[in-house]
Amino acid sequence: MALFLSTFVNKVDRKGRVSVPAPFRAQLVGQTFNGIVAFRSYRQPAIEACGIDRMTNLSESLDELDQFSEAQDDLASTIFADAHQLQFDSEGRVMLPQLLVEHANVTDAAAFIGRGATFQIWEPEAFRAHQETARNRTRDQGATLRLKPRER
Amino acid sequence: MALFLSTFVNKVDRKGRVSVPAPFRAQLVGQTFNGIVAFRSYRQPAIEACGIDRMTNLSESLDELDQFSEAQDDLASTIFADAHQLQFDSEGRVMLPQLLVEHANVTDAAAFIGRGATFQIWEPEAFRAHQETARNRTRDQGATLRLKPRER
DNA sequence: TGAAACCCCATTGACGCCCATAAATACCCA
DNA sequence: TGGGTATTTATGGGCGTCAATGGGGTTTCA
Numbered sequence: 001m002a003l004f005l006s007t008f009v010n011k012v013d014r015k016g017r018v019s020v021p022a023p024f025r026a027q028l029v030g031q032t033f034n035g036i037v038a039f040r041s042y043r044q045p046a047i048e049a050c051g052i053d054r055m056t057n058l059s060e061s062l063d064e065l066d067q068f069s070e071a072q073d074d075l076a077s078t079i080f081a082d083a084h085q086l087q088f089d090s091e092g093r094v095m096l097p098q099l100l101v102e103h104a105n106v107t108d109a110a111a112f113i114g115r116g117a118t119f120q121i122w123e124p125e126a127f128r129a130h131q132e133t134a135r136n137r138t139r140d141q142g143a144t145l146r147l148k149p150r151e152r
Numbered sequence: 153m154a155l156f157l158s159t160f161v162n163k164v165d166r167k168g169r170v171s172v173p174a175p176f177r178a179q180l181v182g183q184t185f186n187g188i189v190a191f192r193s194y195r196q197p198a199i200e201a202c203g204i205d206r207m208t209n210l211s212e213s214l215d216e217l218d219q220f221s222e223a224q225d226d227l228a229s230t231i232f233a234d235a236h237q238l239q240f241d242s243e244g245r246v247m248l249p250q251l252l253v254e255h256a257n258v259t260d261a262a263a264f265i266g267r268g269a270t271f272q273i274w275e276p277e278a279f280r281a282h283q284e285t286a287r288n289r290t291r292d293q294g295a296t297l298r299l300k301p302r303e304r
Numbered sequence: 305t306g307a308a309a310c311c312c313c314a315t316t317g318a319c320g321c322c323c324a325t326a327a328a329t330a331c332c333c334a
Numbered sequence: 335t336g337g338g339t340a341t342t343t344a345t346g347g348g349c350g351t352c353a354a355t356g357g358g359g360t361t362t363c364a
Contacts, residue, residue, distance in 0.1 A: 037157065042290060042291045043291065052155075055157065056153075056155055058268070059153075059269055062269075063268070063269055073286070074289050074290050075290065076268060077265070077287075078283070078287050078290045080156070080265075080267050081159050081266055081267065082158075083157040083158055083266065085175065
């Protein structure tokens with residue numbers, strides 16, 4: 001499974017293109033679509049992104065909910081309708097659609113934030129501020145994470 | 153399996169034709185019918201659509217309901233009787249039947265909404281409003297979707 | 305024979321593809 | 335270990351192709 005780590009800040013050129021960091025691209029080779037899938041975060045001014053395989057998996061999970069139910073509909077409208085397939089050009093760049101750019105307030109630079117199985121794209125300064133408050137909250141509340149036992 | 157993602161808004165010309173987005177068409181190549189299947193959504197002012205293969209699949213699922221049951225009969229009437237096969241012209245456009253156009257209030261533009269295994273066609277502004285409420289509901293209820301464990 | 309549907313062609317604008325450059329990193333060898 | 339070289343990555347820009355759109359002509363069925 002893909003694993004996205006670390007933070008990279010790249011420029012957005014005047015054509016709206018931005019290089020996806022090479023380490024992230026390396027996590028996506030061999031998937032059925034050569035690029036990323038991106039959609040608006042519904043909690044933050046950020047773009048959520050992952051590989052196509054994760055979306056396929058999501059689609060299959062969604063199919064197991066009742067067809068035509070309200071929950072099924074909301075998720076479909078929120079996630080799939082809003083997802084953009086951004087194909088890599090030969091240099092590993094993607095074009096960020098207008099809608100996503102506006103949502104995340106990205107202008108001339110974009111921060112790629114590894115989050116494990118997915119990653120996010122932020123306006124760099126906005127992310128710095130967000131990270132600061134998240135760190136403080138974590139320290140104050142002492143959040144912990146229990147490791148999943150590894151099956152053999 | 154076909155995977156429809158993202159939203160595309162295309163114009164309906166004065167002949168009633170509308171281009172099906174190229175990425176959606178790409179998901180349908182190789183199916184037994186070169187076009188889409190469309191029917192009225194019974195919850196929303198929208199047109200439900202998919203490839204012919206999914207209809208075949210739905211038909212088989214329907215077969216597993218009790219024959220002659222009310223539910224089976226209702227679904228058959230609602231979906232199959234109402235389904236239209238819309239063939240692509242040489243440019244990848246389809247003609248939307250009068251009945252569907254009226255149901256979805258589509259006039260001079262149509263929004264194609266990816267929903268994973270299927271897609272919908274909406275009047276663009278109506279969908280924007282619908283998506284807005286769906287997003288809010290999803291966020292407020294913290295609706296989540298548990299990923300299907302990936303089989304190995 | 306008229307309306308509707310299909311086929312073919314033209315336009316244009318966006319996007320994908322290619323090449324060029326520069327900087328940073330990795331690699332190699334003395 | 336240091337310097338030098340090769341490779342990869344990020345970035346910029348030009349150009350060709352394809353998708354979306356509009357229109358005209360022709361066939362088909364009622």
